[in-house]
Amino acid sequence: xxxxxxxxxxxxxxxxxxxxxxxxxxxxxxxxxxxxxxxxxxxxxxxxxxxxxxxxxxxxxxxxxxxxxxxxxxxxxxxxxxxxxxxxxxxxxxxxxxxxxxxxxxxxxxxxxxxxxxxxx
Numbered sequence: 055x056x057x058x059x060x061x062x063x064x065x066x067x068x069x070x071x072x073x074x075x076x077x078x079x080x081x082x083x084x085x086x087x088x089x090x091x092x093x094x095x096x097x098x099x100x101x102x103x104x105x106x107x108x109x110x111x112x113x114x115x116x117x118x119x120x121x122x123x124x125x126x127x128x129x130x131x132x133x134x135x136x137x138x139x140x141x142x143x144x145x146x147x148x149x150x151x152x153x154x155x156x157x158x159x160x161x162x163x164x165x166x167x168x169x170x171x172x173x174x175x
Contacts (some may be wrong), residue, residue: 092139097152101136104160105129111167121166128159 108129112122132155139148 092145093146093149096168097136097140097144097156099151100153100156101129101133104156104163105133107160108163111163117163117166125159125163125166128162132159 108122108125111117112119132152135155136152139152
């Protein structure tokens with residue numbers, strides 16, 4: 055009929071379906087952020103590689119003993135944080151936080167390598 059608009063009606067079945075989809079969305083969200091062993095392994099490998107790089111830089115005398123000690127202390131703190139977070143599995147947000155700290159320490163190592171105060175303290 056021209057000029058007449060139909061108003062949508064929502065019956066009880068439509069409401070049940072809408073609630074079911076909403077519940078499914080809430081249930082599946084934590085599953086998307088759930089722990090995966092590959093994610094934990096990736097973070098652990100990054101931390102271990104960073105620790106190895108610090109040892110190599112210290113052994114090659116491209117960083118001072120004091121700089122190496124500071125970086126090692128930071129890596130040990132990062133490793134402790136990883137172990138606490140990984141006890142219940144890592145979420146994506148936790149992985150991002152750990153990777154951000156790892157990248158920060160790695161950038162500090164790069165900066166220490168290019169400065170010129172390589173004397174032993």
